[in-house]
Amino acid sequence: MDRNQMHPAIERVLGNIEKVMIGKRDVAELSLVALLAEGHVLLEDVPGVGKTMMVRALAKSVGAAFKRIQFTPDLLPSDVTGVSIYNPKEMEFQFRPGPIMGNIILADEINRTSPKTQSALLEGMEESSVTIDGVTHRLERPFFVMATQNPIEYEGTYPLPEAQLDRFLLKMKMGYPEIADEMEVLNRAQRIPPIEDLETVMDLAELRSLQTEIKEVHVDQTIKRYIVEIAGGTRNHSSVYLGASPRGSIALMKAAQAYAFMYGRDYVLPDDIQYLAPAVFVHRIILRSEAKFEGITAEEVVERVIARVSVPVQRLVK
Structure with missing residues (x-):
């Protein structure tokens, strides 16, 4: 893709993020795709590669309220959503909002807390609201969650069920930086952290406007069929026990609209579909045991399916 053609407002945000995130433009782009498509991201990677910095930079760039939730085994649902506390002076219960009542949320190590607490966050992701003591509280747009989990440590964790993984628009990894990029990280670490000086380059009203505009991006019938055939290919693949659901097809279409915009x-x-399909489908696929034993990965399955499906050649512009 020709980056010279990027939407000016989005280019400003990406350029701002790159002031603090060295060599991670692809991750920043995919994070923005999810934010613009009103989806959420599951980031699976080891500690110390800049996950928190990425989310903070994104939040600062768009003037959003940033909240971080450190998930632990003893974290309660009310620690996430908030709680109603009785005020004897006013003689009434008053709601104290939890960290989920922000715009951009870092759900750190989500697989370290109980399924009940995970569900409290996932309800907000799915419904854009949370229910506390029978009262529904709407979450302010934009509402974007980046959840992280460590792929190395599994002891004492609660893996997300497939139905909950399906709630994430994208799954991605940051990876370690290249040598030159890591040296630049060291150089910058000697000075004042640049995140503190990062300016807001887009306000929430503009972001909400872009999110609305993206829904008007044209998706030709041939492209929709292409999406469905790729999703169907994951369901029929010999290495796959459970393939991408129709929710996954919708997610790929929405992500592609955001990416095109x-x-x-x-x-x-x-x-657009070929580029995004692995990130959209990889966490929605369950491999057969024998495929795992042979070392086959979900990424490889998606790539093979894409290679098999015929690419649309009809005119795609409205």
């Missing part, structure tokens, strides 16, 4: 187009291309 990001690059200044009002229509989706097959290239």
